Amino acid sequence: MKFKNMAVATLALGLSAAALAQAIGKAEDQIRWRQSVMQTQGWSMGRIKANIEGTFNKDQVIQAANTIQALANSGSGGLFQSGTGTGKGWHDTNVKPEYFTNAAKLKEVGMAYNKEANEMAKVAASGDAAAVKTQFGNLGKSCKGCHDEFRKKENQ
Template structure:
């Protein structure tokens, strides 16, 4: 925090940081919010998949772009703040699929999260191009980043 404090902005930055801490939801809400975010991203991935991968729905470039933008927006929303110690299955039971190893490997979790963020932003950029081949590649990259994190830190839901 001190590295960010510059001149007259220090009070504003400090106040923003304190407000963010005061607004931290409780563990149950964190789990609910992150699950909602991932479900919303999954729904949008499904729209892209149906139009660009499967072809089961007629391609609508504006709808694909909107779906990709929604995914990128959520990935840029600071969802990492919804992963507090005590929010894994070890403490919370079946309401979450988060493995406790997540908190033992925060560097890896952060790396996987950053990879997802880059891939989601790239998908939004490629969707704006309207080029379905480029969108397919970017969609695959997002899927790979999702899978990498699930394989490492998520219990499967059967």
């Protein structure tokens, strides 16, 4: 754990881009954290998919849906500060330059994802496998909506 660095970096996230650059110097931490958030979401999506295609385990689906909901509401957008459009976390970032210039589209796809993630958690709690399948489709589309706009095709 690198609490000291993390604390500095995280504090900086609330500051201006200039203050951020001064405070942490490197974009690596933000990129590594956002890649970790994405991976955790991917793991969770995979678990729901496996439950839809295999034996449906309500508890597993709830675990995964609650994880996705928490991450969708975690404020991880704060990990895309100015100056993090290139650089390496676990690997080179796949973010497109458009992420930092098309605020209207970003808001649109971000809000769509947030809505579907919140709905996924509600539907998971119901334990209705058919409804989970439908909502999983909606959620997947909202993931794709952002990826198509803002993620490079390579290294996915």
